[in-house]
Amino acid sequence: MDYPFGDGTSLALEPEYAEARATCPVVRVRLPFGGEAWLVTRHADVREVLTDPRFSSRETTRNPDGPRFTPQPLFPAGVMSMDPPEHTRIRSLVSKAFTGARVQALRPRITEIAEGLADAMLEHGPPADLVTMFALPLPVTVICELLGVPYADHGRFRELSDALLSTTALPPEEIFAAVKELNLYLAGLIEARRAAPRDDMLSGLIRARDQEDRLSEQELVEFSVGLLVTGHETAATQIANFTYMLARNPGQLAALRADPALIPNAVEELLRHTPLGAVSGIPRVATEDVELSGVTIKAGDSVVPSINSANHDEAVFDNPHDLDVTRESNPHIAFGHGVHFCLGAQLARAELQIAVHTLLTRFPALRISADDAALHWKKGLLIRGFSSLSVTW
Amino acid sequence: MNGPWHVEVTPDCIASGVCVGTAPAHFALVEGRSVPRNPSAAPDPLLLSVADACPMEAIRVRAADGTALAPTD
Ligand code: HEM
Ligand code: SF4
Numbered sequence: 248m249d250y251p252f253g254d255g256t257s258l259a260l261e262p263e264y265a266e267a268r269a270t271c272p273v274v275r276v277r278l279p280f281g282g283e284a285w286l287v288t289r290h291a292d293v294r295e296v297l298t299d300p301r302f303s304s305r306e307t308t309r310n311p312d313g314p315r316f317t318p319q320p321l322f323p324a325g326v327m328s329m330d331p332p333e334h335t336r337i338r339s340l341v342s343k344a345f346t347g348a349r350v351q352a353l354r355p356r357i358t359e360i361a362e363g364l365a366d367a368m369l370e371h372g373p374p375a376d377l378v379t380m381f382a383l384p385l386p387v388t389v390i391c392e393l394l395g396v397p398y399a400d401h402g403r404f405r406e407l408s409d410a411l412l413s414t415t416a417l418p419p420e421e422i423f424a425a426v427k428e429l430n431l432y433l434a435g436l437i438e439a440r441r442a443a444p445r446d447d448m449l450s451g452l453i454r455a456r457d458q459e460d461r462l463s464e465q466e467l468v469e470f471s472v473g474l475l476v477t478g479h480e481t482a483a484t485q486i487a488n489f490t491y492m493l494a495r496n497p498g499q500l501a502a503l504r505a506d507p508a509l510i511p512n513a514v515e516e517l518l519r520h521t522p523l524g525a526v527s528g529i530p531r532v533a534t535e536d537v538e539l540s541g542v543t544i545k546a547g548d549s550v551v552p553s554i555n556s557a558n559h560d561e562a563v564f565d566n567p568h569d570l571d572v573t574r575e576s577n578p579h580i581a582f583g584h585g586v587h588f589c590l591g592a593q594l595a596r597a598e599l600q601i602a603v604h605t606l607l608t609r610f611p612a613l614r615i616s617a618d619d620a621a622l623h624w625k626k627g628l629l630i631r632g633f634s635s636l637s638v639t640w
Numbered sequence: 641m642n643g644p645w646h647v648e649v650t651p652d653c654i655a656s657g658v659c660v661g662t663a664p665a666h667f668a669l670v671e672g673r674s675v676p677r678n679p680s681a682a683p684d685p686l687l688l689s690v691a692d693a694c695p696m697e698a699i700r701v702r703a704a705d706g707t708a709l710a711p712t713d
Contacts, residue, residue: 298661331662332686338658339692343711347652347696578655578672585661592656593695 250276255525255631256624264556273542279414284314284549292539293557296550298585305330306532314549316526318419324469340455344448350593360388361605373639374616382486386598390478395447408479416627433471482595484632486602489517494615499572513572514599519558519579520570525631527555554580610640643704645683647676652698663690
């Protein structure tokens with residue numbers, strides 16, 4: 248069976264996942280590059296793959312020709328490619344900047360950015376492209392300010408960032424070129440901050456490198472590139488996706504309008520329900536034989552833990568295919584689980600809550616302009632969502 | 641630094657699984673929350689880095705005499 252199951256131009260999860268969960272929850276699939284892997288579809292098994300140290304992230308970079316979604320190994324020196332204890336070293340260095348308490352302190356600034364973007368959109372008048380006018384600039388401004396990257400350069404790194412997440416959208420040479428250019432861009436900024444430090448994360452990481460030798464130069468560059476790219480592609484994509492999901496579920500939207508205190512709960516439900524990955528899950532490699540749902544995964548086999556599928560597992564969620572903003576028990580794993588649990592989870596939650604709140608209050612009559620057949624989807628990337636989304640009010 | 645360390649997980653825990661994945665000998669997830677396997681643990685530097693990696697700063701590690709060891713500022 249070829250994987251991914253669809254081209255990602257829909258926010259409805261492909262039916263193959265439910266079929267796999269019911270009939271063969273750990274199933275052999277062929278990835279776009281490098282051959283076959285085990286697709287893991289049940290919530291319990293996916294959590295197992297994400298927490299069990301016998302499933303290694305580092306091993307995926309040891310065999311660069313192994314089963315994978317991108318022609319190049321993504322960030323070989325980045326956190327996502329590390330296992331403990333090397334992973335713990337980098338993670339404990341940076342997690343301070345992203346803790347719940349830190350993010351709480353950022354909320355007023357995030358709200359200010361969101362309000363400013365809403366003002367500009369109102370001034371522009373309908374119809375407007377939600378992606379370029381709101382969904383993208385909000386998280387990109389936030390990550391630029393946190394990291395210390397000039398927002399004025401965003402035109403340059405938006406395309407590069409898309410290129411990095413390409414699976415089949417671009418020829419490999421173009422992806423390699425984009426990786427190189429982004430690395431050079433960040434390396435240049437790092438040199439500038441080295442000479443003249445500021446109060447930003449880049450300067451902090453440089454200090455950890457130069458004064459305490461806690462990470463290598465390549466780790467410093469790749470980690471910064473990684474943050475810039477994730478800061479672009481994740482929350483931005485989900486802001487537009489969530490807007491679409493709410494517009495297409497008018498009953499849920501009305502419930503939210505009637506009771507905005509439901510927004511945090513609604514964001515958790517939207518995170519669970521709306522697949523962000525077009526391919527779901529970054530592969531791991533088994534370092535020993537492991538049994539999952541009766542299937543023996545052999546040492547050396549690649550495994551793809553499907554977060555999307557886990558979040559729709561009927562064994563864990565009642566009516567998983569319904570969007571229910573009042574859902575009470577919601578142990579979704581949209582931010583992953585275990586050592587690689589999303590570093591930006593609390594930040595992304597704040598951005599998404601503020602985005603939904605701002606759009607609901609400033610645009611009480613917000614609608615998607617086009618029919619489903621006329622929407623513009625990203626294609627051939629690791630993530631699914633809109634390249635542009637025309638809205639009116 | 642004589643004597644065992646006190647390990648505590650506060651109600652801020654969001655069950656991310658970071659501690660459980662990083663230090664399975666020290667933490668387990670029980671009903672949607674992390675609990676220390678041994679609240680009075682033999683000193684282990686891993687406990688300090690895990691406390692620093694927790695996304696909610698929900699892991700508190702104290703020395704036998706009560707001095708806070710992690711998370712660090
Ligand atoms: C809706 C928004 C987001 C979602 C759904 C999301 C989801 C995820 C998931 C599922 C993982 C784990 C992948 C795996 O284990 O295979 C992850 C890791 C990560 N995320 Fe996010 N993310 C979001 C936003 C962000 C933001 C805004 C940032 C940065 C500012 C970020 C930074 C990271 C980093 C650095 C990792 C790697 C962590 C590690 O390897 O230890 N994410 N994210
Ligand atoms: S790392 Fe922190 S938030 Fe995550 S499970 Fe452990 S104590 Fe809870």
